[in-house]
Amino acid sequence: MRAGRNTCQDSGRSRLAALVATTLLYVAASAQSAHTLLDDTNARASVVLVSASEPYAFTGGPYGSVWVALSSFILSKNGGAASADRVVAGESGILGNGEEAQFRVMSGSSARLIRVDPKAPHQELTIDRFALDSEDGSDRNATLLVAITDCRFRDVRNLGDESEWTPSKPEIVAMSAGSVRWIRPGIHHFTNLGSQTAKVVSIEW
Secondary structure, three states, X not given: OHHHHHHHHHHHHHHHHHHHHHHHHHHHHHHOOEEEEEEOOXXXXXXXEEEOXXXXXXXXXXXXXXXXXXXOEEEEEOOOHHHOEEEOOOOEEEEOOOOEEEEEEOOOOEEEEEEEEEOOOOOOOEEEEEEEOOEEEEEEOOEEEEEOXXXXXXXXXXXXXXXXXXXXXXXXXXXXXXXXXXXXXXXXXXXXXXXXXXXXXXXXX
């Protein structure tokens, strides 16, 4: 009876260990997986949840790739640990075709990263980080906005030519941190409608 009880206990421990191992493997896999935010003829944008247990590495696509940090990371390129840099939320960069980057979580169990992969040839990409404190105006081509913080703002676009301001009907835009959104080419005036500063990164095609 005692031997049978030990066998049963050992079997139970084995099943528990297997369950724990399977759970840990699932968590690690899901933590490194990418969730698609946008996928159209211009680009694919994904949010990646990076686990602290292992770094996230990717290679720039055939038309380059853009990364935008939503958390703090240690960034190294082309396997160079000696040239590792600290990046914080809101920082971004471009990887050329075949260029490698590795992101390691600085603190906590996980961190988030936005990855954007253009799908077709384009002029040189322009990346800008700005805050919608009150109002911002710009003459832009097709532009993808990446929200670093939750934000709500008014977007008014010029319907006239460059010499005459003909405002469009205001559009109220709400974005959660880590979301992406295209804005149409042209001159825009953005007015922050939130109580706190709205921080975004723009990627201009």
